Amino acid sequence: MSLLVDQAKCDVRERILEAAGRAMADGTLPSVPTGGFNVEVPADRKNGDYSSNAAMAWARDFRKAPKMIADAIISHMDLSGTYFDRCEAAGAGFLNFYLGDAFYAAVLRDIREKGDRYGCSDYGKGKKINVEFISANPTGPMHMGNARGGALGDCLAAVLSAAGYDVTREFYVNDAGNQIEKFALSLDIRYRQIFEGEENVEMPEDSYHGEDIKEHAKAFAEENGDKYMSESEDVRRKALVDFALPKNIALMRENVAKYRIEYDKWFFESELHKGEVQETINIMREKNLVYEKDGALWYRATEHGGEKDEVLVRSNGNPTYFAADIAYHRNKLLVRGFDKAIDIWGADHHGHVARMKGALDAIGLDGSKLDVILMQLVRLMSGGEVVRMSKRTGKAITLTDLLEDIPIDAVRFLFNMREPGSQMEFDLDLAVEQSAQNPVYYCQYAHARICSIFKKLKEEGTQSRDCSMEELMMLSQPEERELIRHLASLTEEIVISAKNYDPARITRYTVDLASLFHKFYNACRVNCEDEALKQARLYLCGCVRDTIRNILTMLKINVPESM
Numbered sequence: 001m002s003l004l005v006d007q008a009k010c011d012v013r014e015r016i017l018e019a020a021g022r023a024m025a026d027g028t029l030p031s032v033p034t035g036g037f038n039v040e041v042p043a044d045r046k047n048g049d050y051s052s053n054a055a056m057a058w059a060r061d062f063r064k065a066p067k068m069i070a071d072a073i074i075s076h077m078d079l080s081g082t083y084f085d086r087c088e089a090a091g092a093g094f095l096n097f098y099l100g101d102a103f104y105a106a107v108l109r110d111i112r113e114k115g116d117r118y119g120c121s122d123y124g125k126g127k128k129i130n131v132e133f134i135s136a137n138p139t140g141p142m143h144m145g146n147a148r149g150g151a152l153g154d155c156l157a158a159v160l161s162a163a164g165y166d167v168t169r170e171f172y173v174n175d176a177g178n179q180i181e182k183f184a185l186s187l188d189i190r191y192r193q194i195f196e197g198e199e200n201v202e203m204p205e206d207s208y209h210g211e212d213i214k215e216h217a218k219a220f221a222e223e224n225g226d227k228y229m230s231e232s233e234d235v236r237r238k239a240l241v242d243f244a245l246p247k248n249i250a251l252m253r254e255n256v257a258k259y260r261i262e263y264d265k266w267f268f269e270s271e272l273h274k275g276e277v278q279e280t281i282n283i284m285r286e287k288n289l290v291y292e293k294d295g296a297l298w299y300r301a302t303e304h305g306g307e308k309d310e311v312l313v314r315s316n317g318n319p320t321y322f323a324a325d326i327a328y329h330r331n332k333l334l335v336r337g338f339d340k341a342i343d344i345w346g347a348d349h350h351g352h353v354a355r356m357k358g359a360l361d362a363i364g365l366d367g368s369k370l371d372v373i374l375m376q377l378v379r380l381m382s383g384g385e386v387v388r389m390s391k392r393t394g395k396a397i398t399l400t401d402l403l404e405d406i407p408i409d410a411v412r413f414l415f416n417m418r419e420p421g422s423q424m425e426f427d428l429d430l431a432v433e434q435s436a437q438n439p440v441y442y443c444q445y446a447h448a449r450i451c452s453i454f455k456k457l458k459e460e461g462t463q464s465r466d467c468s469m470e471e472l473m474m475l476s477q478p479e480e481r482e483l484i485r486h487l488a489s490l491t492e493e494i495v496i497s498a499k500n501y502d503p504a505r506i507t508r509y510t511v512d513l514a515s516l517f518h519k520f521y522n523a524c525r526v527n528c529e530d531e532a533l534k535q536a537r538l539y540l541c542g543c544v545r546d547t548i549r550n551i552l553t554m555l556k557i558n559v560p561e562s563m
Helices: 003-025 066-075 101-117 144-162 178-196 211-224 233-258 276-286 321-335 347-362 399-405 408-414 428-432 439-459 478-488 490-500 504-523 531-554
Strands: 050-052 084-090 094-099 128-132 166-173 265-268 290-293 296-299 310-313 340-346 370-375 378-382 385-387 424-427
Touching: 003 050, 003 066, 003 084, 003 094, 003 101, 066 084, 066 094, 101 478, 101 531, 128 144, 144 166, 144 340, 144 370, 144 378, 144 399, 144 408, 144 490, 144 504, 144 531, 166 233, 178 211, 178 233, 211 233, 233 399, 276 290, 276 310, 276 321, 310 321, 321 340, 321 347, 340 347, 347 370, 378 428, 399 408, 408 428, 408 439, 424 428, 439 504, 439 531, 478 504, 478 531, 490 504, 504 531
Parallel strands: 128 166, 128 340, 166 265, 340 370, 378 424
Antiparallel strands: 050 094, 084 094, 290 296, 296 310, 378 385
């Protein structure tokens, strides 16, 4: 976390222990071992910038009333060399610490010195983390769940990087297995229907019925004519998949690039089937984790946290998706050596989490190294009504539709306004609204407003400059202090966001920062008569501007200087 905030918290703890030690040394308090205590930020700042329950936590140790213990600690307290100017006993025995002017000035100097690295830390110590997200089925267009998963995954990866982790963004392409067989079947039928008639070739209920399948088959027929009608089914289906699948994957790459996502790795499931799936199955055989029944190979999942045993290899000899998934996570954790694998899955996959962790434990890996974020689906809203169809196409709205109709800044920001596990309504009208009601517009406007302040004052002959600590200590109004305290908390917010896998904390932090800036701007005249105070307030404005820019840049959102 921020060195200043971290130091302040450490100072509170150390000075309480030192004061208690002095009180025991002179007999004010009995010399006995003491237990732990908490240091927290009070909800109401009237109760201090930091508060501790040490006196109450030690009441049993000292066999004294907490208020007496608190008074003894206060009387032996030495705050010299810290950012605190006083400590008071309150209520039943709370110790409340109040930061002095130098702390607020030091925060602003710290922001200026760190520049575009402000908010970053080495909390993660360079541990290698793989964040796998979207990983949409390549047999059809990407949907709204992929849209939310893309924003969530990319912004989480950015937050983890800022918190000091070595992050790899990964897209897992399911280009093997059942869904590809169904893709081949669907393409084959649509291709045959072109030459034999739809009434003569029936489309199975569980095949892919989307218009994209028809379009692929039509394009294939235009290029190849009917020459594949005389080929065997296997040859025809392979040719259709080889024609259509690369086009779908290319469209995926195009869409995620438009969405401002840059993957470090596109991992193809088909690569696992060249040896790693079989290697993993062999390991499971060696560990007696499997048995054969009805011609299929089964994994003893119920012995390792699963609700029921799972098929690994079907009776036709084809490995299941589950077998490939175990091999894939073995590849991440063992072959490529990631310290942690984070997967973002739809909430409908919740039953798969325990069995996957259990399988990793069973083959000798640590299942706790896999963390799965379960993400709820999105409801699109317009005019207070649920929207399911695109006005342009009359079909279900896809990621492509969304990115064509809604500013990408709004999509990325608004999808990260709620925790992943919460149901979400995405208001299409709000997303395009240019007003304070639109959170991303509100934050961008705060940045642009600050830029205009500097521009206007420069035109009037006022050039901002560096400020001394004494000048910055003039920022003593409640709105100034509240704004600076919020600025000081950014690094800690990023660390908590990284620990909780919740980038929504950072979007909410930015909205609060914009709100506190507007509150300050309305209460404290920047272009005031006092030149030193004017420069200090400009310095504060610059720190807010730079912090907003750092966050929005981290989240890959545009940062306009005028609006």
